[in-house]
Amino acid sequence: MTPVERNVEGTGRYKLAPGAQVREEEFGLLFYHRAGPRLYFLNCGPMLGEHFFAGEFTLEKWMNRNTAGVSITPSEILSLIKNLNKLKKKGVILEC
Numbered sequence: 001m002t003p004v005e006r007n008v009e010g011t012g013r014y015k016l017a018p019g020a021q022v023r024e025e026e027f028g029l030l031f032y033h034r035a036g037p038r039l040y041f042l043n044c045g046p047m048l049g050e051h052f053f054a055g056e057f058t059l060e061k062w063m064n065r066n067t068a069g070v071s072i073t074p075s076e077i078l079s080l081i082k083n084l085n086k087l088k089k090k091g092v093i094l095e096c
Contacts, residue, residue, distance in 0.1 A: 012095040014093045015093065016093060028042045033090075047067060049066065053093060
């Protein structure tokens with residue numbers, strides 16, 4: 001198991017909260033939430049796409065399936081997990 005796989009192992013699946021939308025941008029993802037309205041930026045590059053938030057895959061399975069050939073460091077994974085948790089606390093995404 002690589003260090004990256006160890007960092008994402010056991011992380012959950014996510015979906016958009018009611019009233020939230022996401023779209024892909026050059027830097028990563030842009031979230032819009034009507035409750036604000038507020039914009040949130042997730043600088044994730046090629047690690048995540050908007051379809052990740054359909055709640056079908058865990059972060060680990062998504063990364064294994066969609067990032068083949070992309071060099072991702074353990075610190076980038078930890079930063080991504082931290083930022084997903086921040087979006088969850090703000091009510092933009094839900095863990096399912």
